[in-house]
Amino acid sequence: AQSVAQPEDQVNVAEGNPLTVKCTYSVSGNPYLFWYVQYPNRGLQFLLKYITGDNLVKGSYGFEAEFNKSQTSFHLKKPSALVSDSALYFCAVRLQRNSNSGYALNFGKGTSLLVTP
């Protein structure tokens, strides 16, 4: 089954410092990987995705993620954290159970990011 794991429930980082939110995946075949962010009282927002091509993917709000096939990881990174980045971050993998699944996603449990001033 296609799945992702987010090993950290919470990540704390000081404003201005680099941040990393970890995600590992378990899939058969080539993974389609996504990161979404959820702010309080707002819907999930797409940040970035890896389908194929360059292992370093750049996304919205200055975030990027590195696809590492040997380590089966897709960690989310940002060089300099902002207080406004504080939110819940979800890693997801395309379910791909069959050709009728579209791009339905299997999400991780989420990681709460807290950026302190």
Next chain:
Amino acid sequence: DTGVSQNPRHKITKRGQNVTFRCDPISEHNRLYWYRQTLGQGPEFLTYFQNEAQLEKSRLLSDRFSAERPKGSFSTLEIQRTEQGDSAMYLCASSLGRPPNEAFFGQGTRLTVV
């Protein structure tokens, strides 16, 4: 607002009652997804529509749940004989049927069964 719209935003119902939620996707998106999210968990896939056809249903979608997407536009999710375990946030998402494919989510309908 041209995003995904869900109504109602909140619903409180008594156990055993039926409830129906509505999702209006982004107008040109032919793919529509329903997810359920409980506290402390990521969204869980429920069902997928391509245009008006319901192509995939999760095992989570018991026979008390039914979803429709008439004419391939808005969608409804109905839960019959609600149970306390149905209490969750129900999320709708839509996407294009061609790249870039990423899904856009609505703000969700929070269901509380008392």
